[in-house]
Amino acid sequence: MTTAEFIAACFWPFVVIAVLILLKVRNTDVSWFVAWPVVAIGIIYAILLIFYDKSSMIAVNDVHIGGVVLGLAIVCHRLLVLDLQGSLKDKMKALGVMILGIVLGSGLAWITGRMLYLDYFSPRLVIEGRVDKPRTSGGRRTNYLVDIGGRTMKVTTPLYERLEKFRPMVRVEVGRGSDYVYDIEYLAN
Known part of the structure; x- marks a missing residue:
């Protein structure tokens, strides 16, 4: 296993552990001491993934998994943050942004998820x-x-x-x- 493969393989376990740690310490006095290293490592991972995305198959699959996660996050965010306050024009604008976010997020999740499905669950x-x-x-x-x-x-x-x-x-x-x-x-x- 090369260094690039090791870094790519550690990405998603790091994300899960970082989210669990940040959820655990979110309202305590040590949250700043924990959040800064987690954010710094996350930024380093993102930069490495941008520059070395084709360095190994693990990194390529990380990008596809990231597309699925990002697409689903966009859909969930658009569904949860619907603000129908104000005039009719504001309500229609908010509804249009929500529909656009759902369509784009669903499309991203579908395209990258389909690639992963065909790569791993159909014969090569x-x-x-x-x-x-x-x-x-x-x-x-x-x-x-x-x-x-x-x-x-x-x-x-x-x-x-x-x-x-x-x-x-x-x-x-x-x-x-x-x-x-x-x-x-x-x-x-």
């Missing part, structure tokens, strides 16, 4: 062939792509570096939702 696509055309796509958010057996798929940064250099014969298992390579077996050339 098995492809065998020589690595061909390693390339990057996208501007600011680079995707690492390779062609294997005539099909384009996404790979993580370390795997891309190995495949770009050697271009071996491989057998890969590809997630059906995200099109990422989950498992790779190198074959004799």
